[in-house]
Amino acid sequence: MRVEQIAVFLENKSGRLAEITMILADNDINIRALSVADTADFGILRLIVDKVEEAEQVLRDKGFTVGKTTVIAVEVPDRTGGLAAVLDCVQKIGLNVEYMYAFVNKTGENAVLIFRFDDMTRAIDSLQQEGFTILRASQIYNL
């Protein structure tokens, strides 16, 4: 139920993001989803890719600081209120969202929400109990 996400430290310097995406392209690694969190001084690039281990290795070889964390992917129908329903549930359960981002999958029918919670195990159990669809890692990597 958990999806592996790689996080890359972004120094506040122009061209960093371009460099990273180029390295991944050169190694035939496909980005499924991404988000950038930034401050005035640095940023963190979070990526979900089809080949996690490889991406981690090639980026590290090129001198980037890379970390790996697990996130969960919740699938909701792509319509008004889809995200609100999940967040409402999250709040009722009393979970804390560390961060989240979202994308719409290819068919355009569903949206995928990527979450990092403070308590991942409880998050998975509770969301499933509430009837939400949590995608398996392989489903995300091969979207």
Added chain:
Amino acid sequence: MSTLYWEEEIETLPRVGLESIQLKRLQSLIARVYETVEPYRRKMDDAGILPEDIQELADLRKLPFTSKEDLRENYPFGMFTMDLEDIVRIHASSGTTGKPTVVGYTENDINTWANLMARALSCAGASKGDIIHNAYGYGLFTGGLGAHYGAEMLGATVIPVSGGNSKRQITIMKDFGSTVLMSTPSYALNLADAMEQMDIDPASLSLRVGIFGAEPWSENMREEVEKKLNIKATDIYGLSEVIGPGVAQECLESSGGMHIFEDHFLPEIIDPDTGENLPPGEQGELVFTTLTKEAFPVIRYRTKDITTLHYEICNCGRTLVRMDKVTGRSDDMMIIRGVNVFPSQIEHVLMGIEGVEPHYQIIVEREGTLDTMTVEVEVSDSLFTDEIRGLEQLTSRITRDIKDILGVTCRVKLVNPRAIQRSEGKAQRVIDKRKI
């Protein structure tokens, strides 16, 4: 305007007379220190020198040097000549690895110091009747209290305003009619900026002269201060290990450089690499022996400051040797906003944080009138977290630890691994972009 002397006889004494006073004082100092300070005695014994071997001034060269490391090893009071009971004041300067350099004064030392500060003030044209605005920091730092006692001894009116709160300083200057400003040169520029913001014309104030020191500054900066504050800017030199401010002062009629108060502080210039004495007029590291201090004398103390001595008699009539503005350091010490900072201190802080790699670089810049320090730290895998908060906690922890140990606020910039250039041999830790 006629030259103001505080102690005319000694300030204009022909060199022969001065040297005879110096020798007498040196001999008595060495005998006293040999008797009372174990680390000095041990060093002299190791070098096979006895106090009786000091027959002429040049014999000083037989004695071993004293360094900041010696003071640190004997922290806090190991280099004092007497018990604390007879010491009336302690000051301290920032030192490496969190241990400050501690200095002590007897009642006589405080009087000597005040007298020499009064001499420095006179040298800059101040006298009874002046209103002295003392914006040097009061506290463990010698600047504030050192200047304060001197101004009182001079008979002037002292405003012990200390540093900070520039707008209030200017209001005080205006309302109290300050005539003499004592501060770091960068703070003087800061005050000038504040004046501009408050729309106050410096010409409307009574300020006439400034006595600026405690950090390196250039001739360009002098011109800027003089223009912006509409005053004459003079240079003062001192360091706490020797006494504090009042070791040397530039006169108004200057032929260039600051007069060293040689009847109390015997200067030498050495080659910092070989330790050999250099002839007058050559640039090298300044070394001081304090001739009259009771509680905490130093023998051949290496200041690490690079300068040149000039023995020609000055336009002002003073025979006291003149030292040039300090042009650099023979070690890697930086002075940031008046605080001594060694890269090793920063390294020490960084190494105390788990996961921090020993690769860092310090960038010093001058933004407007203030020095800023940026510490670049490489983010290793073990430091990295995918949450902004985690990295922000790291940078604020480094900032806080550096502030705790050094007393200077810095900016921490996280950089990629290997972003900091690796060098063969000695790493270049400091990039000083200040145009001083």
